[in-house]
Amino acid sequence: MTSMTVEAVRLTKHYGDRSAVEDVSFTASRGEIFGLLGPNGAGKTTTIRLLTTVLSPTSGEFSIAGHPSTASAEIRRSVGVLPESSGYPAHQTGGEYLRFFARLYGLSRGVARTVAAELLAAVGLDDRAESLISSYSRGMRQRLGIARSLVNDPVVVFLDEPTLGLDPAGQAQVLEIIRGIAKNRDATVVLSTHLLPEVEQVCSKVVILNHGRVIVSGSVGEVISTALIKQSAQLRVPLDLVERARNVLAGFPDLTVDQLMEQPDVLTLAMDRPRAGAGSGSSDLMNAALAAITAAGIPVLRYELEGARLSDAFLKVTSEAVA
Amino acid sequence: MTLQVAPPDVTTPQDEAVVDRQSGWVLVAEQETRDLWTSGRGLILLFLFSILLSGVTYLTSTNQALNFLEQRESVNLVLQLAVAVGVLVTLVVSADGISGERERGTLESLLVTPVSRRSIIAGKLIAALTMWFATFGITIPYVWVLARDVGILGQALALGFLVGTLVAIGLGSVGLLISGLCNSNKTSIVASIFLLLILFAPTQLPSGLPQGGFFDVLLRANPVASALAYISSVLVEGQSWTEDLVLLITPLLTAIIAGGALVLAGERLVKLTPGVNAG
Numbered sequence: 001m002t003s004m005t006v007e008a009v010r011l012t013k014h015y016g017d018r019s020a021v022e023d024v025s026f027t028a029s030r031g032e033i034f035g036l037l038g039p040n041g042a043g044k045t046t047t048i049r050l051l052t053t054v055l056s057p058t059s060g061e062f063s064i065a066g067h068p069s070t071a072s073a074e075i076r077r078s079v080g081v082l083p084e085s086s087g088y089p090a091h092q093t094g095g096e097y098l099r100f101f102a103r104l105y106g107l108s109r110g111v112a113r114t115v116a117a118e119l120l121a122a123v124g125l126d127d128r129a130e131s132l133i134s135s136y137s138r139g140m141r142q143r144l145g146i147a148r149s150l151v152n153d154p155v156v157v158f159l160d161e162p163t164l165g166l167d168p169a170g171q172a173q174v175l176e177i178i179r180g181i182a183k184n185r186d187a188t189v190v191l192s193t194h195l196l197p198e199v200e201q202v203c204s205k206v207v208i209l210n211h212g213r214v215i216v217s218g219s220v221g222e223v224i225s226t227a228l229i230k231q232s233a234q235l236r237v238p239l240d241l242v243e244r245a246r247n248v249l250a251g252f253p254d255l256t257v258d259q260l261m262e263q264p265d266v267l268t269l270a271m272d273r274p275r276a277g278a279g280s281g282s283s284d285l286m287n288a289a290l291a292a293i294t295a296a297g298i299p300v301l302r303y304e305l306e307g308a309r310l311s312d313a314f315l316k317v318t319s320e321a322v323a
Numbered sequence: 324m325t326l327q328v329a330p331p332d333v334t335t336p337q338d339e340a341v342v343d344r345q346s347g348w349v350l351v352a353e354q355e356t357r358d359l360w361t362s363g364r365g366l367i368l369l370f371l372f373s374i375l376l377s378g379v380t381y382l383t384s385t386n387q388a389l390n391f392l393e394q395r396e397s398v399n400l401v402l403q404l405a406v407a408v409g410v411l412v413t414l415v416v417s418a419d420g421i422s423g424e425r426e427r428g429t430l431e432s433l434l435v436t437p438v439s440r441r442s443i444i445a446g447k448l449i450a451a452l453t454m455w456f457a458t459f460g461i462t463i464p465y466v467w468v469l470a471r472d473v474g475i476l477g478q479a480l481a482l483g484f485l486v487g488t489l490v491a492i493g494l495g496s497v498g499l500l501i502s503g504l505c506n507s508n509k510t511s512i513v514a515s516i517f518l519l520l521i522l523f524a525p526t527q528l529p530s531g532l533p534q535g536g537f538f539d540v541l542l543r544a545n546p547v548a549s550a551l552a553y554i555s556s557v558l559v560e561g562q563s564w565t566e567d568l569v570l571l572i573t574p575l576l577t578a579i580i581a582g583g584a585l586v587l588a589g590e591r592l593v594k595l596t597p598g599v600n601a602g
Contacts, residue, residue: 049431049595052435053435054431054434054435054594054595055595073437073439076435076436076437077437079435081431081432081435083428083431083432083435085428086428086429086431086432087427087428087429088429089358089427089429090362091358091361091362092358100350100354101432101436103350104347104350104351104433104436104437104438105436105437106437145432148432
C-alpha cells in the first residue's frame with residue numbers, strides 16, 4: 001500500500017449560496033500527524049465530515065487509504081473519528097460503549113470485549129471500564145472517544161478538537177495519546193485543534209484554512225516562512241559587556257541590533273527582512289548570533305526568541321485573509 | 324499511567340475468522356432497546372400505563388355504580404386503551420430516534436461506522452416497537468381477568484396483538500420520519516403527539532352524535548380510529564375477522580407508505596442536518 005493515506009483534491013462543499021469549503025487540496029501519509037488549523041468557521045469540521053463520508057462534497061475528489069470517495073463503506077472501515085463535541089450515552093459504561101462500536105465494525109462478541117479492554121487500558125480508563133459514562137470527567141470522555149475511534153484499527157484517525165475544554169494535564173494526556181497513535185500504529189492522524197503550540201510540537205504538516213479555503217500548507221517551518229513572519233529576539237547580557245556584544249553582532253549584516261531604553265542591558269535583535277522559503281532559516285541566523293556571543297565569552301543572562309511561532313503565522317495569514 | 328496506544332493484540336475486523344456476521348440493524352436494535360429500558364425511560368412509561376390500566380380494569384370489573392359495560396365491552400375498552408397507549412409511547416420513542424441523537428451529539432459517531440443508515444433506522448424502529456410489545460405484555464393479565472368468563476380470551480389477545488402491531492409499525496415509522504425532518508427534538512416529539520391527538524379525536528366523539536357518510540370516511544381514513552373500530556367490531560359486535568377487514572386498509576397503508584418512505588429516504592434522512600436534501 002502507498003504511504004499516502006489521505007488525498008483531497010479541490011474539495012468543495014456549498015450549502016445553497018454559502019460556501020463552507022472551497023477548493024481544498026492536501027495530502028497526508030502514514031505515521032504523520034497532520035494539523036488542520038483555522039479560526040472558528042474556517043471549514044475544518046466540514047472538511048473532516050467530507051473526508052469521513054458524513055457529508056457529500058459539492059465537487060472535488062478525495063481518497064482515504066486508497067479508497068475513492070465513492071467507496072464510502074470501505075472508507076468508513078478505514079477511518080476512526082472523534083467528532084467535535086461528541087456526545088456519549090449517559091446510561092452506558094465505557095466498556096459497553098466500546099464493545100458496541102467494536103461490534104458495529106464486525107467484531108465478534110469475544111473479540112470486541114478484548115479490543116475494548118485493551119483500548120480502555122491504553123487510554124488509562126481500565127479502572128473505570130464498568131463505570132457509567134455519565135460519571136466520567138470531560139477529559140475521560142475525550143479519551144474514551146479517542147479509544148472508540150481506534151476500535152477498527154483505522155488507517156486514518158480524524159480528531160476534531162480533541163483537547164477542547166480540557167485542563168493542561170488533560171491536554172497533555174491527549175497529545176501523548178495522539179503521538180502514540182501515529183508512532184505505534186503507523187496511522188495518519190488528522191488533528192483539528194486551536195492549540196497551536198502543541199500543533200507545532202506534534203504535527204509534521206499543517207494546513208491553515210480560512211473561510212473554507214486553504215491559506216497556506218506545508219511543514220510548520222514552511223508555513224512560518226510563507227507567512228513572512230519577522231523574527232526577533234531579546235538578549236540580556238551584563239551591562240558592562242553590552243558594547244562588546246554589539247560589536248560581535250555587527251558581524252551579522254542581516255540583523256538590526258537595538259538597545260532597550262528602559263533596560264540598557266537588553267539588546268533586541270531583528271531580521272531586516274524575512275527569509276521567504278528559508279524554512280527555519282531565520283531562527284538559524286538568530287542561533288548563529290547567539291553562538292557568536294557565547295564564543296566571545298559574553299555570558300548570556302537571558303535569550304528569548306519572538307515572532308516566529310506557528311501562532312504568529314496563523315494570526316498573520318488569517319488576518320490577511322480577512323483584510 | 325501509560326498512554327501509549329499500540330495496535331490491539333487481536334485479529335483485525337478484516338479477518339474473516341473473527342468477523343461476526345450479525346447485521347448492523349440487529350446490533351443497533353439491541354443497543355437501542357437496552358438503552359431504552361436500562362435508562363428507565365421505558366420502565367417509567369410502562370409503570371404509568373399499568374397504574375392507568377389497573378384503575379380502568381378495577382372500575383369496569385368491580386364497581387357496581389360504574390360497571391355499566393358488558394363484559395365484551397370491558398375487554399374491548401382495555402384492549403383499545405392498550406393499543407392507544409402502546410402506539411403513543413412507540414411514537415414518542417421513535418420521534419426521539421434521530422433528532423434526539425442529533426441533539427445529544429451521538430449521531431455522528433454512528434454515521435462514521437460501516438452500518439448503513441437504513442440499518443440504523445430499522446434498529447431504532449424495532450427498539451421503539453418494544454414499547455408496544457411491553458405495553459401489550461402488561462395488558463395480557465388484565466384481558467385474562469376480564470375475558471376468561473366470556474370465552475374470547477384467545478381471540479382478544481390475538482386481535483389486539485396483530486392490530487396493535489400493525490398500527491405501531493405505521494406510526495412508529497411516521498415518528499422516525501418526523502424525527503428525521505425536524506430541527507429539534509422537542510419539535511419532533513410535540514409534532515408527533517399532536518398528530519396522535521388528531522388521530523385519536525374521532526374515537527372520542529360521543530356515540531350520540533349524528534354519524535353519517537362524512538364520519539365514516541373520517542373514520543376509515545384514520546389509521547388509529549379505524550383500527551380501534553375493527554377491534555370493536557370483532558369483539559363487541561361479534562363480526563368475523565374478515566367481515567370488516569376493510570377497516571384495516573388505512574393502518575396497513577400507513578405502515579406500507581411510512582415504512583416504504585423510511586426505506587427510500589433512509590440514506591438521506593439519517594444525517595446531521597434535518598430534511599432529506601443532499602447532505
